[in-house]
Amino acid sequence: xxRLTYDDDLFLRxxxxxxxxxxxxxxxxxDQPVSVDALEAMWHLLAAGPIDRSVRRVRVPGARDSxxxxxxxxxxxxxxxxIVRAAVDRWIEDEAAVRxxxxxxxxxxxxxxxxxxxxxIVSLVGSxxxxxxxxxxxxxxxxxxxxxxxxxxxxxxxxxxxxxSGRSGADIVDGxxxxxxxxxxxxxxxxxxxxxxxxARTTGAGSLSTDVGSTAPKNTTDANGDRPRAMVAPxxxxxxxxxxxxxxxxxxxxxxxxxxxxxxxxxxxxxxxGILTRSGRITTEERVRVALPVSTRRAGxxxxxxxxxxxxxxxxxxAYRDDLGPIRASxxxxxxxxxxxxxxxxxxxxxxxxxLLPDAIVAxxxxxxxxxxCLCSNLGSRGVALRTIGGVDATAVAMRSITQNTDVALLRRxxxxxxxxxxxxxxxxxxxxxxxxxxxxxxxEHLRGLVExxxxxxxxxxxxW
Numbered sequence: 001x002x003r004l005t006y007d008d009d010l011f012l013r014x015x016x017x018x019x020x021x022x023x024x025x026x027x028x029x030x031d032q033p034v035s036v037d038a039l040e041a042m043w044h045l046l047a048a049g050p051i052d053r054s055v056r057r058v059r060v061p062g063a064r065d066s067x068x069x070x071x072x073x074x075x076x077x078x079x080x081x082x083i084v085r086a087a088v089d090r091w092i093e094d095e096a097a098v099r100x101x102x103x104x105x106x107x108x109x110x111x112x113x114x115x116x117x118x119x120x121i122v123s124l125v126g127s128x129x130x131x132x133x134x135x136x137x138x139x140x141x142x143x144x145x146x147x148x149x150x151x152x153x154x155x156x157x158x159x160x161x162x163x164x165s166g167r168s169g170a171d172i173v174d175g176x177x178x179x180x181x182x183x184x185x186x187x188x189x190x191x192x193x194x195x196x197x198x199x200a201r202t203t204g205a206g207s208l209s210t211d212v213g214s215t216a217p218k219n220t221t222d223a224n225g226d227r228p229r230a231m232v233a234p235x236x237x238x239x240x241x242x243x244x245x246x247x248x249x250x251x252x253x254x255x256x257x258x259x260x261x262x263x264x265x266x267x268x269x270x271x272x273x274g275i276l277t278r279s280g281r282i283t284t285e286e287r288v289r290v291a292l293p294v295s296t297r298r299a300g301x302x303x304x305x306x307x308x309x310x311x312x313x314x315x316x317x318x319a320y321r322d323d324l325g326p327i328r329a330s331x332x333x334x335x336x337x338x339x340x341x342x343x344x345x346x347x348x349x350x351x352x353x354x355x356l357l358p359d360a361i362v363a364x365x366x367x368x369x370x371x372x373x374c375l376c377s378n379l380g381s382r383g384v385a386l387r388t389i390g391g392v393d394a395t396a397v398a399m400r401s402i403t404q405n406t407d408v409a410l411l412r413r414x415x416x417x418x419x420x421x422x423x424x425x426x427x428x429x430x431x432x433x434x435x436x437x438x439x440x441x442x443x444x445e446h447l448r449g450l451v452e453x454x455x456x457x458x459x460x461x462x463x464x465w
Contacts, residue, residue: 001170002156003064004055006351007305011128012055012065012102014403017359018366021404022128024136025096026386027245028394029088029465030120034112036079038390039122043077043110045143046124050155050304051131055103060168062175062356067157067304072105080113088121089444089465093240095123096402102129108136122389132305133379133399133421134295141385152297181352188349233438239408242447243434245398245465248455253429256458262324264422265292265378267458268431269312269327270320272376272420274454275433275447277316279440281417282373284317291372292331294338310334321457371416371436377401383425397425398465400432411438 004012015021028034046052056068083091091113100107108126115121126136135153142150149155233239257267269290276282290312297306312330314320320327357365383397400421416436423430433451435441441450448464455462 001167002067002302003174004066005303005305006355007132007303007307008129009065009355011305013359013362015102015127015129017362019405020410021100022401023096023098023100023125023404024128024131024133024401025092025126025399026124026136026140027092027095027398028120028122028386028389029396029398030122030389030392031118031395032120032392033114033118034120034122034392035390036077036112038392039077039079039110039112042140042143042389043074045146045148046108046110046139047074048148049139049143050149050153051108051126051136051139052106053130053155053157054105054107055129056167057103058171060171060175062179063171064174064178064355069157070105070107071103072101074106074108074110078109078111080111082114082116083121084116085119088115089245091121092123092245092465093243095125097240097404098125100125100127102127120392128305128401130304132295132307133377133401134297134306134382135304137379137382137386137399138297141382144386144389151299152301154300154302156302178352178356184352186350186353188344230439232440232442233408236408239406239411239438241403241406241411241434241436241438242441242444243400243402243432244444244448244451245400245430245432246448246451246455247396247428247430247463247465248460250424250427250429252460256460257324260322260324262328264380264424264429265331265376266324266327268376268378268420268422269314269331269374270324271431271454271458272374272418272433273314273316273320274457275435275450276374276418278450278453279418279435279437281437281440282316286316287313288316288374289313289372291375292334293375293377294335308338310338369414371411371414372419373415373417375419377419377421379421379423381424383423383428383430387425394425396428396430396465397423398430398432399423400434402434408438411436 011022052070052074053067054071056066058065095111098109100109107130110124112120112122124136124140131139138150138153142148253264253267257264273288277284282288291309292311293307293309295306296308312334314327379399386397387394419434419436421432433447435447441447452462
């Protein structure tokens with residue numbers, strides 16, 4: 001019996017307790033028609049793969065939920081009526097808003113539409129509970145090569161033959177074991193904290209910093225900011241964060257990064273910081289915490305969610321525009337530290353305890369939660385493996401994560417800024433940018449203007465979807 005991990009449980013709680021499901025989306029843009037037969041073949045392989053499963057909720061205190069076969073299969077491939085090119089963006093947004101259900105099913109959806117004048121848009125949306133972005137892209141890439149199961153995401157939770165009593169017994173055993181793990185982890189975390197406190201008082205040593213910029217310490221403005229907020233969006237009500245998708249030539253992106261001593265990843269950080277600064281969300285006097293997701297998926301992985309993350313701090317002043325080297329070096333240092341499996345963090349030790357918390361406590365804790373001010377997810381060349389469907393090459397492939405059912409109050413309270421996802425697919429580099437602040441990014445048109453200005457400043461020609 002395969003149990004949900006802490007990360008799986010986190011996204012399940014966001015949906016079931018907080019009412020804000022998170023989904024991942026891959027979108028293909030073709031300038032030519034794609035055959036329905038090819039899309040149906042892709043759908044059948046996805047249906048036989050690891051994203052086609054459901055969560056079995058348990059009632060035994062302490063026991064983790066488990067995976068089971070999909071209770072309701074995904075709907076057949078949805079081929080919508082042709083749309084005009086100006087409606088492509090709206091169609092993509094509508095697909096991202098589709099209701100998925102990781103418990104009762106279906107947990108994913110494949111759809112496509114023709115575009116007047118030639119071309120096809122394809123969308124694959126999956127619940128974050130049943131798979132993170134890496135899992136969804138792996139499942140899609142495997143399906144496009146004629147395989148149902150990818151090398152790095154095994155299919156689990158298909159054995160429903162156990163008796164009810166047998167499952168109950170397994171749940172009791174798991175509950176007892178997880179309570180023990182939670183107690184042990186909490187004790188180790190407290191012990192480690194005590195040691196660090198004594199060490200700091202004895203030596204005066206601080207923790208390792210990955211700050212970029214001046215070596216002199218600076219205050220970091222809180223994510224919610226102390227400045228008065230100009231209320232641009234409505235005072236309350238549902239609000240879908242603004243998102244734009246933009247392409248440029250991969251060679252131009254690489255050249256722009258190299259010209260300032262950086263990499264594709266450090267240029268991504270710089271571009272997102274520039275968007276934040278242009279919006280007025282941050283000032284050039286601030287030091288900004290940048291969140292960098294990291295995939296920990298490996299061959300034979302059984303985890304639905306296998307993403308960790310690191311953070312660096314960057315001065316928002318213009319120094320990085322002339323030299324991306326410090327961002328690049330700081331990122332490398334953070335990635336190396338994250339990859340060091342000999343170090344167990346306090347957060348890892350407390351995961352068993354956090355997964356034990358009842359829904360009511362999770363809801364209370366979430367009231368003080370916050371969203372990243374600056375999140376930069378570099379998916380690298382994953383789009384290359386996804387580029388071709390039925391022998392037709394996509395012009396570009398976009399990937400992103402979306403939080404559904406958001407409203408103005410939630411977005412203001414969590415204090416998010418900009419989240420971005422970047423990938424390469426052949427000669428195109430595609431960036432998805434979401435503005436989480438309803439007042440600083442009040443419309444798609446406004447966000448698009450900020451992105452276009454930032455691309456211009458790096459000598460990049462922007463092509464919006």
